Amino acid sequence: MGTVESPWPENSPINRRKAINELVRGREFTTQLQIILRNPLGGHGSVSAEDLLPKILTSFTEAIAALNTTVESGEVSQNPASTHVSSPSCGDRATEDSGESKKSTVLKDRRGSYKRRKLLQTWTKLSATPIDDGRAWRKYGQKVILNSKYPRNYYRCTHKNDQGCQATKQVQQTEDNPPMYRTTYIGDHTCIDMSKAPRFLLDSIHNNAFVLSFEPEAPRKQDQPHPFFSCFSPSIKQECKEVEIPSDPTHKQCSSEYHLSHDEITFGSSCPTTVLPSTPGSDHGDVISGVYSGSTSSRSLDNYFVGMSDFDDVFHFEEDIFQVSM
DNA sequence: GGTTCTTGACCGTAGAC
DNA sequence: GTCTACGGTCAAGAACC
Numbered sequence: 001m002g003t004v005e006s007p008w009p010e011n012s013p014i015n016r017r018k019a020i021n022e023l024v025r026g027r028e029f030t031t032q033l034q035i036i037l038r039n040p041l042g043g044h045g046s047v048s049a050e051d052l053l054p055k056i057l058t059s060f061t062e063a064i065a066a067l068n069t070t071v072e073s074g075e076v077s078q079n080p081a082s083t084h085v086s087s088p089s090c091g092d093r094a095t096e097d098s099g100e101s102k103k104s105t106v107l108k109d110r111r112g113s114y115k116r117r118k119l120l121q122t123w124t125k126l127s128a129t130p131i132d133d134g135r136a137w138r139k140y141g142q143k144v145i146l147n148s149k150y151p152r153n154y155y156r157c158t159h160k161n162d163q164g165c166q167a168t169k170q171v172q173q174t175e176d177n178p179p180m181y182r183t184t185y186i187g188d189h190t191c192i193d194m195s196k197a198p199r200f201l202l203d204s205i206h207n208n209a210f211v212l213s214f215e216p217e218a219p220r221k222q223d224q225p226h227p228f229f230s231c232f233s234p235s236i237k238q239e240c241k242e243v244e245i246p247s248d249p250t251h252k253q254c255s256s257e258y259h260l261s262h263d264e265i266t267f268g269s270s271c272p273t274t275v276l277p278s279t280p281g282s283d284h285g286d287v288i289s290g291v292y293s294g295s296t297s298s299r300s301l302d303n304y305f306v307g308m309s310d311f312d313d314v315f316h317f318e319e320d321i322f323q324v325s326m
Numbered sequence: 327g328g329t330t331c332t333t334g335a336c337c338g339t340a341g342a343c
Numbered sequence: 344g345t346c347t348a349c350g351g352t353c354a355a356g357a358a359c360c
Contacts, residue, residue, distance in 0.1 A: 139331060141352060154351070158330095170351090 026059030124184045130171055135189065137169060149175045159191030166190060 033052045136158035144151045150173040157165035170184040 138329085140354095142332070143350065143352095146349070152350085156352095168351095 022059045026056050029056045029059060121188065122184055122186045124182060126174075126180050126182055128178065128180060130181050130183070135167075145172065148172065157189060157191055159189075163191040 029052050032047060033049055033056065036047070036049050036052070137155035138158045138160075139153060139155050141154035142151050143154065152170055152172040155169045155171065157167040159165040166187045167189045168186045170186070172182050172184075174180045174182055
């Protein structure tokens with residue numbers, strides 16, 4: 001517990017290499033796009049921004065797919081019910097259920113696990129307060145769990161009906177002292193929250209065209225780093241503490257939910273997190289399920305753009321990163 | 327009036343026999 | 344193969360804004 005293992009299964013160097021190659025390609029396309037956008041009147045040959053965008057998306061999609069293949073080979077997807085978390089609510093059924101104690105004292109696998117849940121990626125978080133992750137959830141059920149003092153609450157994305165978002169989460173209070181809340185996320189968001197969509201995305205919707213906004217006047221939300229890319233910024237990482245401090249409600253929202261810690265991806269330094277690993281080697285999937293999810297690919301990538309104040313926040317179009325040759 | 331919550335019923339899964 | 348127990352989801356009514 002608490003130790004996040006290496007996100008890269010060492011037995012899949014081919015997929016990893018492919019992912020890196022795709023990311024490099026995507027960066028090259030992005031660089032070309034930047035040149036075009038900075039010099040819209042200049043001659044860029046036959047390549048246009050409209051041509052580059054699909055290539056960029058394809059590169060990222062391929063990278064995600066490669067990573068996803070890598071992850072799945074390490075059994076990322078797992079029923080959280082079988083996750084070994086040191087909590088009474090997780091339930092050693094044999095210890096309390098006297099009626100079955102004579103059958104077996106060994107805790108077997110839980111029954112009643114839906115196949116759908118096994119197919120979707122899941123990850124679990126522990127926090128001192130119910131997590132407000134900024135997403136719109138709608139409660140659809142509550143269930144008393146065997147050997148658990150508190151009921152388990154079931155939530156699904158508000159956009160399930162209108163956008164078919166399959167993301168769900170379960171929140172259950174543990175019997176720990178002080179009480180903790182275990183939040184299990186199942187599946188990734190495939191919805192777009194229009195209230196948080198960046199301007200370039202809205203423009204593309206309204207104009208039925210791809211429009212990237214690199215305008216500098218768009219306010220940066222320093223206090224709300226984008227969950228996925230925030231780990232690329234070391235100044236933000238230190239803010240990432242999974243367990244929230246009850247006495248400080250300002251820390252209620254923690255970006256670490258989607259956070260790529262240094263272990264998830266080898267770009268930055270440390271990022272403390274208590275995202276509970278589903279299985280050894282599955283931690284990376286726990287944190288950024290959406291990115292690794294093969295079922296979403298580019299659409300999921302779109303979601304990671306949603307909520308950003310500016311596209312520039314993501315790519316940081318700066319020469320020192322992209323080494324633009326102009 | 328629309329949205330969200332509550333809660334009992336139903337369904338799917340898997341261990342036991 | 345059937346029974347049983349359990350977790351997960353559905354859906355109707357209630358509550359809320």
